[in-house]
Amino acid sequence: MTLSERRARILALIVDDFVGSAQPVGSQSLVERHQLGLSSATVRNEMAALEEEGMITHPHTSAGRIPSHRGYRYYVSSLMQERDLTPQEQFTILHQFHQASRQLEEWVGLAASVLANNLRNVALVTQPRLLEVRLKQLQLVELLENRALLVAVTNDSGVHQRVIDFPVAAHQEQLTRLAARLNTEFGGKTASEFPVRDPNAEPPGAVEAAVVAALTDLMLKEQEAQVESPIVEGVRDMLRQPEFGHSDRMLDTLEAVDERRLRGAIPSGSFDREGVAVVIGDENREGPYQDMSFVLARYGPEGGAGGVVGILGPTRMQYGEAVANVRYVSDVLTELMREWYEA
Amino acid sequence: MTLSERRARILALIVDDFVGSAQPVGSQSLVERHQLGLSSATVRNEMAALEEEGMITHPHTSAGRIPSHRGYRYYVSSLMQERDLTPQEQFTILHQFHQASRQLEEWVGLAASVLANNLRNVALVTQPRLLEVRLKQLQLVELLENRALLVAVTNDSGVHQRVIDFPVAAHQEQLTRLAARLNTEFGGKTASEFPVRDPNAEPPGAVEAAVVAALTDLMLKEQEAQVESPIVEGVRDMLRQPEFGHSDRMLDTLEAVDERRLRGAIPSGSFDREGVAVVIGDENREGPYQDMSFVLARYGPEGGAGGVVGILGPTRMQYGEAVANVRYVSDVLTELMREWYEA
DNA sequence: CTTAGCACTCTTCACATGAGAGTGCCAATG
DNA sequence: CATTGGCACTCTCATGTGAAGAGTGCTAAG
Numbered sequence: 001m002t003l004s005e006r007r008a009r010i011l012a013l014i015v016d017d018f019v020g021s022a023q024p025v026g027s028q029s030l031v032e033r034h035q036l037g038l039s040s041a042t043v044r045n046e047m048a049a050l051e052e053e054g055m056i057t058h059p060h061t062s063a064g065r066i067p068s069h070r071g072y073r074y075y076v077s078s079l080m081q082e083r084d085l086t087p088q089e090q091f092t093i094l095h096q097f098h099q100a101s102r103q104l105e106e107w108v109g110l111a112a113s114v115l116a117n118n119l120r121n122v123a124l125v126t127q128p129r130l131l132e133v134r135l136k137q138l139q140l141v142e143l144l145e146n147r148a149l150l151v152a153v154t155n156d157s158g159v160h161q162r163v164i165d166f167p168v169a170a171h172q173e174q175l176t177r178l179a180a181r182l183n184t185e186f187g188g189k190t191a192s193e194f195p196v197r198d199p200n201a202e203p204p205g206a207v208e209a210a211v212v213a214a215l216t217d218l219m220l221k222e223q224e225a226q227v228e229s230p231i232v233e234g235v236r237d238m239l240r241q242p243e244f245g246h247s248d249r250m251l252d253t254l255e256a257v258d259e260r261r262l263r264g265a266i267p268s269g270s271f272d273r274e275g276v277a278v279v280i281g282d283e284n285r286e287g288p289y290q291d292m293s294f295v296l297a298r299y300g301p302e303g304g305a306g307g308v309v310g311i312l313g314p315t316r317m318q319y320g321e322a323v324a325n326v327r328y329v330s331d332v333l334t335e336l337m338r339e340w341y342e343a
Numbered sequence: 344m345t346l347s348e349r350r351a352r353i354l355a356l357i358v359d360d361f362v363g364s365a366q367p368v369g370s371q372s373l374v375e376r377h378q379l380g381l382s383s384a385t386v387r388n389e390m391a392a393l394e395e396e397g398m399i400t401h402p403h404t405s406a407g408r409i410p411s412h413r414g415y416r417y418y419v420s421s422l423m424q425e426r427d428l429t430p431q432e433q434f435t436i437l438h439q440f441h442q443a444s445r446q447l448e449e450w451v452g453l454a455a456s457v458l459a460n461n462l463r464n465v466a467l468v469t470q471p472r473l474l475e476v477r478l479k480q481l482q483l484v485e486l487l488e489n490r491a492l493l494v495a496v497t498n499d500s501g502v503h504q505r506v507i508d509f510p511v512a513a514h515q516e517q518l519t520r521l522a523a524r525l526n527t528e529f530g531g532k533t534a535s536e537f538p539v540r541d542p543n544a545e546p547p548g549a550v551e552a553a554v555v556a557a558l559t560d561l562m563l564k565e566q567e568a569q570v571e572s573p574i575v576e577g578v579r580d581m582l583r584q585p586e587f588g589h590s591d592r593m594l595d596t597l598e599a600v601d602e603r604r605l606r607g608a609i610p611s612g613s614f615d616r617e618g619v620a621v622v623i624g625d626e627n628r629e630g631p632y633q634d635m636s637f638v639l640a641r642y643g644p645e646g647g648a649g650g651v652v653g654i655l656g657p658t659r660m661q662y663g664e665a666v667a668n669v670r671y672v673s674d675v676l677t678e679l680m681r682e683w684y685e686a
Numbered sequence: 687c688t689t690a691g692c693a694c695t696c697t698t699c700a701c702a703t704g705a706g707a708g709t710g711c712c713a714a715t716g
Numbered sequence: 717c718a719t720t721g722g723c724a725c726t727c728t729c730a731t732g733t734g735a736a737g738a739g740t741g742c743t744a745a746g
Contacts, residue, residue: 384720
């Protein structure tokens with residue numbers, strides 16, 4: 001569907017005004033606020049047409065208009081003036097990343113708080129995940145006579161630990177030798193490439209068997225779609241917005257932005273427009289997000305470890321700003337990771 | 344201050360009724376609900392006296408009475424009938440711990456969710472901390488030519504990691520030798536016991552210097568009062584209570600139960616009554632908690648690693664239940680840790 | 687096609703009114 | 717003299733009413 005230029009302009013103004021004020025916008029105030037060369041009556045006619053086309057609605061008979069989900073969609077897809085962050089804004093963000101230490105996890109947390117602060121909505125960042133997880137090195141530390149800690153470092157520079165109980169005693173010296181042997185045997189491999197023990201070979205000791213079992217399990221867990229909960233930041237700021245003014249709505253929303261709930265619910269649709277995806281209102285499948293919108297981007301080098309970074313907020317959201325910020329932050333993260341891996 | 348038996352009984356009933364209903368309790372409904380052998384007029388006289396003594400108040404002239412902070416304090420200190428959990432309840436909790444894997448962190452999380460579920464309030468659990476943190480073992484993993492990952496295991500079975508950049512190249516073989524040497528030199532020591540390098544000795548290589556610096560820093564950070572944020576669970580359940588029905592109050596409370604905010608605010612007062620401390624309303628120093636109460640207990644073996652476990656809720660809280668649950672859960676955690684360390 | 691004009695609708699606010707719950711006090715009572 | 721019945725009083729809460737304000741939809745004229 002295409003709108004006449006004038007009608008589109010009016011829709012854009014309605015969206016802009018409503019996003020700014022959270023109040024339904026009437027024909028008269030629209031004419032006053034922006035110098036349209038039109039009377040309020042003409043605007044009313046255009047509004048009636050826009051309503052006919054499903055772009056805007058009425059809360060009640062004598063209220064102004066508010067954009068419908070469809071109206072927002074049209075705005076985002078065709079009307080919104082996209083922009084990039086100014087050099088000044090870019091520098092402010094970059095500066096924060098350069099202040100931080102060079103830890104992957106810190107970057108992710110920082111990305112979340114930058115977005116939450118700039119956009120006053122909920123920022124989401126999933127932990128970066130590799131497609132292929134390879135064992136880099138493992139280590140065994142004696143805890144008790146028959147209990148040890150397995151520490152495994154993987155190529156996504158993740159460090160994983162697991163406690164192992166042995167049926168027999170095993171001392172550090174023995175564990176160190178075992179670790180060294182397993183490192184040559186398993187190092188650099190993914191879980192599925194782990195060598196299958198030759199059934200005819202001498203059966204491994206109980207200690208070795210326990211370690212291999214734990215290691216395999218650990219690597220598989222890490223490899224599998226064991227999607228970690230995303231980082232969530234800025235919930236309170238978002239809840240300050242008027243749409244959440246009623247406590248019931250607030251509680252529902254609080255539940256919707258729970259890390260565990262969000263884990264499966266972040267839309268993984270197509271990342272159009274230079275990698276940024278906007279999912280508006282009822283385009284979301286899951287109930288609790290049907291009057292909210294996501295603005296998301298993938299981050300991480302092509303084919304390398306990556307994740308999703310973005311914003312969740314009420315449908316009444318500054319989409320232009322959100323897209324610009326999310327895109328830039330995802331670019332920064334990608335660049336940082338590229339340096340990290342390929343430096 | 345001591346109250347006459349009858350007056351105390353009436354106070355206890357007011358507290359019980361109010362805790363149950365969240366409604367101010369009037370003289371008549373009090374007489375009806377419990378078979379007091381008294382008329383409402385007599386109860387009114389007693390209530391007037393209790394108000395005189397500061398135990399209860401009026402929201403307004405023609406409303407029933409609600410306990411004051413002082414009233415709750417008297418109730419908790421003198422009136423409340425303490426109880427232990429029934430064997431059935433104990434078993435239900437214990438069962439959950441036995442289901443879980445034998446990881447310290449999981450226990451802490453589990454303790455939080457058990458308390459949050461049983462008491463429908465916010466559960467708090469701080470991470471266990473040792474008084475003395477000793478290095479158990481360290482490991483170096485090459486990431487890039489001049490960058491490595493330092494993994495240090497400490498005796499609180501914590502695993503810590505740190506990325507180190509070297510001014511020169513260092514390969515895995517070299518790193519492994521260095522790690523082995525540092526393990527003998529630093530293993531089993533606290534940060535303050537780390538040997539000071541003899542200034543006359545041959546200067547260590549740049550790689551070794553970088554590693555030692557990172558290790559020392561890491562150990563100090565861990566040793567210091569680097570109190571981690573507590574686990575917080577059950578916020579939404581608490582916010583469902585009528586005292587948080589207004590969205591402003593809800594936002595304020597949401598801020599008050601933020602992990603980062605709570606970190607410094609958990610009262611560390613005296614743990615009386617078999618180790619359980621109850622801090623009511625304005626006994627809290629910090630503003631946001633002045634109309635809330637904490638029920639806390641220390642956990643962990645005497646002199647060993649330990650932390651604090653407890654509940655935060657509105658002053659209108661089932662103190663008896665809270666004390667019984669918190670005490671039991673802290674006992675369970677203590678026992679688990681004892682087994683873990685001394686088994 | 688645009689616009690002025692006007693009746694109509696709906697929300698919001700202030701204000702009044704009545705029911706209900708609970709208190710405080712007084713005088714009577716065992 | 718502690719207890720109690722009685723009663724006036726106060727305050728909240730829900731409901732209703734009326735006026736103001738904002739905005740629409742429609743019609744007729746430019």
